[in-house]
């Protein structure tokens with residue numbers, strides 16, 4: 001193994017693969033590489049992840065792609081992913097799409113470099129906001145937001161109308177994180193168009209993805225309009241977030257939610273607090289990271305449920321058994337929905353809505369005893385392909401089958417082969433939040449509706465750093481429509497404070 005010295009580290013900033021992988025020539029790349037342009041033949045700038053999956057199937061568990069002058073190494077083989085999970089030699093790499101979000105979220109938790117002191121500070125201050133106790137406090141608010149969704153779907157069901165699944169799941173998850181984290185109400189369900197926060201967020205995420213496909217020196221020229229719109233989107237997001245914080249400060253109310261922690265809590269060991277600028281970045285981070293991926297996960301899960309009525313029936317029977325007569329389950333009753341949870345796990349296997357994470361070598365090392373890497377060299381773990389590796393998941397890896405998450409099947413698989421929430425110290429802080437929210441919603445929807453698919457619909461996945469089923473619509477039909485025991489859920493402690501922004 002090569003000696004670890006500062007001298008061998010690759011430079012800071014963007015590091016093309018040839019700077020950090022001494023044996024790069026051993027890693028395959030697609031045919032028809034073009035001078036200057038790189039591996040652009042047959043790929044679209046709108047679907048970089050799905051193109052990479054297609055290439056991965058041809059080239060194997062490690063491959064590289066060149067876009068203009070920049071070369072990236074992708075990995076997805078089980079052995080490689082397991083080695084990359086070794087926190088003593090590898091760490092999160094803030095690269096590619098994530099670095100492009102720095103103008104938006106700076107050293108917020110998701111986009112912070114490992115060495116930035118605000119990462120540890122914010123992590124320690126905010127982690128208790130995801131404890132079991134905190135989660136059970138969010139539960140009634142989640143139910144309250146869910147009631148708005150079901151009111152909306154009840155109306156659609158009564159009229160026999162289609163519902164826009166990604167649109168409605170986005171409203172639901174944005175309202176949930178806004179309410180539980182920040183005591184705020186964006187009024188998404190009362191609007192006919194998405195809230196400006198959502199429009200600006202989608203603009204910023206799409207722009208960050210676009211930047212990956214343009215040589216950096218040419219970005220100011222080629223993306224002039226997009227850059228201008230992006231600056232406006234970032235300003236709009238900042239403005240909305242400043243308003244949320246201003247209201248909280250004016251309100252003076254403290255109930256231990258994420259915003260209270262950001263504003264009031266000192267680090268337990270150092271006594272340090274988050275600066276106002278960092279609070280702003282964290283609020284943006286949590287509002288974005290806390291809803292976009294969960295909304296995609298729910299949308300994919302509903303798509304699969306609508307196509308597999310047998311799976312839906314089984315999950316529904318479980319909800320009826322575990323919840324009994326109530327439509328407002330207690331916190332503990334959600335974790336007991338094992339089959340519903342497996343539906344979600346399987347949806348996130350096939351379409352992990354945060355579809356890649358990057359790992360960099362923290363010392364000179366050899367990846368899986370095969371590929372030398374210099375300190376600072378990095379690779380993208382392509383999660384959708386890691387999750388479809390036929391050697392791990394079988395020849396039918398592309399088939400939807402929640403039983404893959406039966407405890408015995410999980411135990412039989414090698415470790416580190418299922419990573420929808422990333423890995424290590426920088427893995428998703430909101431994992432339990434997302435799983436609780438999504439399991440609860442699937443339980444509520446399964447119990448209340450039969451979900452009819454549009455026979456003409458073929459899954460199209462749109463990419464904007466995250467994945468989302470495009471144009472997915474379903475027709476909900478009320479089950480037990482004559483029942484009158486569905487309580488209104490709007491009067492619990494989940495009532496929002498303050499007017500709608």
Ligand code: HEM
Nearest residue numbers: 109110289290293294297354357421422426428429430434
């Ligand atoms: C199904 C839903 C979700 C998925 C698939 C998901 C996925 C991920 C992944 C893959 C990472 C690691 C990224 C990397 O290594 O670069 C991550 C980090 C993060 N996620 Fe999530 N996430 C979800 C929901 C949430 C929710 C609900 C929240 C907040 C309430 C959240 C907040 C964050 C934050 C703050 C980080 C950065 C953590 C750190 O670096 O310390 N996520 N997420």
